[in-house]
Amino acid sequence: MKIVILNSGSSSIKYQLINMPSNDVLCSGMIDRIGLETSNLTYVTDTTKIEENMPIANHKIGLEKIAQLLLDETVGVIKSTAEIDAVGHRVVHGGSAFSNTVIITAAVKDKIRQLFELAPLHNPANLEGIIVAEAIFSGAKQVAVFDTAFHQTIPVVAHKYAIPNYLLTENKIRLYGFHGTSHKYVSENAMQYLKQNVNNEGSNIITIHLGNGCSMTAIKEGKSIDHTLGFGPMNGLIMGTRSGDVDQSVIFYLVNTLGYSLEAVNTMLQKQSGMLGLTGYSDLRDIEANAENGNADCQLALAMNAYRIKKYIGSYTAVLNGLDAIIFTAGIGENSSYIRKLVCTDMEYFGIRLDESKNEIRSKAIREINTEDSKTKILVIPTNEEIEIANQVFELLTT
Incomplete structure (x- = not known):
């Protein structure tokens, strides 16, 4: 199964094309400093490394550039978007609606949009990545992985704010936590390292x-x-x-x-x-x-x-x-x-x-x-x- 991973941050896009379940990375790269005068782009495969400096005004332009590289006749790693089975998207804020990974539907996109105010630097970029990916990889399953999911184990004594109770029970105002995908990944690697080496x-x-x-x-x-x-x-x-x-x-x-x-x-x-x-x-x-x-x-x-x-x-x-x-x-x-x-x-x-x-x-x-x-x-x-x-x-x- 070939899965494109899009991690649209507030000023960057990380991407990988991964063959699963072997975790074989077919290509990877990053665009950073999006919106600044000069952005940096990298695109890496087993045989190619491209580094370019160019102005990239927004995430849409960046994602379109990544798609062009994936499909390029010389340096690309796929010949058709039909080869892509799924696109996995990092979404920063899932609110109280999402505690697990989900297949993206119109309702999911609407909820991500409703959460723009809670993550204004991220959820709009995340949704833009989803919309562009739906157009480019139209035959692939679009899947959202939420940063907030890993932190669902935070106990109430830590996630509840000292404000009137109804704001939690009725309006779901609480600590949600973010960067959960990263914290989960490195903590699991750390525990494995400590067990083996220490x-x-x-x-x-x-x-x-x-x-x-x-x-x-x-x-x-x-x-x-x-x-x-x-x-x-x-x-x-x-x-x-x-x-x-x-x-x-x-x-x-x-x-x-x-x-x-x-x-x-x-x-x-x-x-x-x-x-x-x-x-x-x-x-x-x-x-x-x-x-x-x-x-x-x-x-x-x-x-x-x-x-x-x-x-x-x-x-x-x-x-x-x-x-x-x-x-x-x-x-x-x-x-x-x-x-x-x-x-x-x-x-x-x-x-x-x-x-x-x-x-x-x-x-x-x-x-x-x-x-x-x-x-x-x-x-x-x-x-x-x-x-x-x-x-x-x-x-x-x-x-």
Whole structure:
């Protein structure tokens, strides 16, 4: 079964064509910096590697470019879209309607659209990917895998907000959690690694997903028990353009005293805050480069970013009542040795000791970057949401 996996993020598209059930990746690639002046495109097969820089204004243009490459007479890996059996889509917010992987219908698309306000940077891009894929791969089953599904195990003491009860029972306002596909994938790989290499089941793990969107999960015995993102993917850690945690009083002050509209505040907190608001840049590579050149705003923003992560490590260690490992993953978590160093500095009380030389090594494999005497393992595990999505799609369509 050939399955195209589309992972449309807020400013990127990751894609793979996977032959199941062998997990054989026929091609893979990514488009990032979508909407910026210059976007980066990669397309990789066993015999071809294409890297291009070009302006890609939106997700629709990006998805059409990916389809062109898949079908290209020279570098393509399929001759006809009829070869594709299914397209698996990452969808960020499933609300209370979806706790499992589902075949996409008109009703499913309508519900994803209704949830736009809860994930305004993601669900619209996810739905755009579905609509374009339906047109390109018209004979394939379209399947949605929801980021919120992995976090359904979060107990009520953690997912319920201290607001009137009817808002949960009638309006389903609660913590849902996001990046669940990634957190599930890396936590399962971490537990397997710890069991094989450390003789430790790894029952207490904190996964740290750092990309343009960022989140952390407390995982006990393989189950999510708390998470930094909540009703929508906006709070918690400092992100590329999202503020993360902010005192609610700030919102009322902006509206009632400074005269901002609610729409303007929403736009500010979703699209103009985070690292962009602090530095003028939303891409961490630009921020790190400017910080190295002495930009004080960039240096402070990086310190604030790491500080927020450290606070959650502390609180989640308390919730878990122990800590076997922390895992860095996603674009920033896997590639930024600078952020990892900031996070792991002065964390000896939690048994976290970073080996700075190991931290500088780049690899696509799971790797330890802790010192030999570190009580807590520090792991870098490349996420592969696409493989996780493919596994769930295959299971749904064959059982």
